[in-house]
Amino acid sequence: MNNLRPESMERINTPKLADRFIEEQIAQIRETVKDEKVLLALSGGVDSSVVAALLIKAIKKQLICVHVNHGLMRKGESEEVVEVFRNQLDANLIYVDASERFLKLLEGVQEPERKRKIIGNEFIKVFDEEAIKLQDVSFLAQGTIYPDILESDGVKAHHNVGGLPEDMQFRLVEPLKFLYKDEVRTVGDALGLPYSMVYRQPFPGPGLGVRCLGAITRDRLEAVRESDAILRDEISKAGLSTQIWQYFTVVPDFRSTGVRDGKRAFDWPVIIRAVNTVDAMTATVPEIDYAVLKKVSDRILSEVPGVCRVLYDLSPKGPATIEWE
Numbered sequence: 001m002n003n004l005r006p007e008s009m010e011r012i013n014t015p016k017l018a019d020r021f022i023e024e025q026i027a028q029i030r031e032t033v034k035d036e037k038v039l040l041a042l043s044g045g046v047d048s049s050v051v052a053a054l055l056i057k058a059i060k061k062q063l064i065c066v067h068v069n070h071g072l073m074r075k076g077e078s079e080e081v082v083e084v085f086r087n088q089l090d091a092n093l094i095y096v097d098a099s100e101r102f103l104k105l106l107e108g109v110q111e112p113e114r115k116r117k118i119i120g121n122e123f124i125k126v127f128d129e130e131a132i133k134l135q136d137v138s139f140l141a142q143g144t145i146y147p148d149i150l151e152s153d154g155v156k157a158h159h160n161v162g163g164l165p166e167d168m169q170f171r172l173v174e175p176l177k178f179l180y181k182d183e184v185r186t187v188g189d190a191l192g193l194p195y196s197m198v199y200r201q202p203f204p205g206p207g208l209g210v211r212c213l214g215a216i217t218r219d220r221l222e223a224v225r226e227s228d229a230i231l232r233d234e235i236s237k238a239g240l241s242t243q244i245w246q247y248f249t250v251v252p253d254f255r256s257t258g259v260r261d262g263k264r265a266f267d268w269p270v271i272i273r274a275v276n277t278v279d280a281m282t283a284t285v286p287e288i289d290y291a292v293l294k295k296v297s298d299r300i301l302s303e304v305p306g307v308c309r310v311l312y313d314l315s316p317k318g319p320a321t322i323e324w325e
């Protein structure tokens, strides 16, 4: 299969061009899929959400979306997937709450790469378990986009369906494989997906698991989730959400001294991380207005239990990486 974007392909940068792309893809998807079923792992990220919306338009309930909540999602994210896809778009959506399973497996695991491996492997396992339960699925849809193809020399690291029986071989449907990210967003807008989904900042596969440093504990995981929600809310209110490439909070696995009700308390610090970058290879730290940072800090200190200190990470990439783990 030719994996190079056709030279004649116009840049999709207007709603009209997006509509034309959508019409063409719908025709092509229908011709390929006919009356067969298609499976999609719907993470709620931009790419898989746009693929889902496109396929729903083309083949309606022949698309089966599986959303695995690994318990490391940001606040409200899984709920938004269910609301948008099941309730608004009437999609065939299987929602799997696997939070407990992931948290159990991660108990006591400190090493970041081991955490990543456990989360990645378990994710595939849960998805495969759902796939095996389904009958007559012929196609697997993926949110592969053009940079994925370019970065991997034409060979996309496909979702590994290794846990599935040999005879369960899927054919791939990758309608976005020639699109750049901005084009995917233009198409997502044209498909009517919510702004929060189409312009979602990058979010790593292991989710909050690599932002709750060291061995994940439930109290610190909740502190990451709640502080992240506050940060996102205040960045959005300040009109900065499209001006900062990625921003999130981190909770380390050491305590710091605080005072609460006149007594010493040993609580967690929260670190705010924000970066601007073009390709994530290097990154700079934006000079967020002090009043915004103060508002975020005040809210975290008063709204998030067990936190007594807030810090702003000033380190560019390099020498620091964007994530703390």
Ligand code: XMP
Residues within 6 Å of the ligand: 116, 202, 203, 204, 205, 206, 246, 280, 317, 320, 321, 322, 323, 324, 325
């Ligand atoms: P670093 O920390 O390496 O991050 O400077 C660069 C970008 O990659 C994201 N990132 C990940 N994405 N799985 C992902 O899907 C991962 O394990 C992972 N680790 C880092 C990070 O959020 C940043 O955008």
